[in-house]
Amino acid sequence: MLNDGRPNSYTYSEAAGILDRLGFSLAGSPSGSHRRWRLTVNDPSARGAKRTIVVALVDAGKGPLKSVYIKEMLSVLRANNLLPDGVD
Numbered sequence: 001m002l003n004d005g006r007p008n009s010y011t012y013s014e015a016a017g018i019l020d021r022l023g024f025s026l027a028g029s030p031s032g033s034h035r036r037w038r039l040t041v042n043d044p045s046a047r048g049a050k051r052t053i054v055v056a057l058v059d060a061g062k063g064p065l066k067s068v069y070i071k072e073m074l075s076v077l078r079a080n081n082l083l084p085d086g087v088d
Helices: 012-021 067-079
Strands: 034-042 050-058
Touching: 012 034, 012 050, 012 067, 050 067
Parallel strands: none
Antiparallel strands: 034 050
16 A cells, blocks of 8 residues: 555545554544544654544445545555555
8 A cells, every 4th residue: 555656446444444553543433434544643843742643534335445545545545654664
């Protein structure tokens, strides 16, 4: 997924599984097809402060997600240093 220039064959389940393994949880009760995944982390810029990272995905049922959702998810994970060491 990380090295795929055109990530257009990944399903919601695959993307959600990655977020779940990283500690994200679904925000609120699902209604419709849009899902928001949240993770609260310590904010290194302010002692004792926390911040929330949000990733949006569309659970459209069968078939792959649009590549824009996978690219945005990876962008958020990179920006917040949430990719495992040695992966990128």
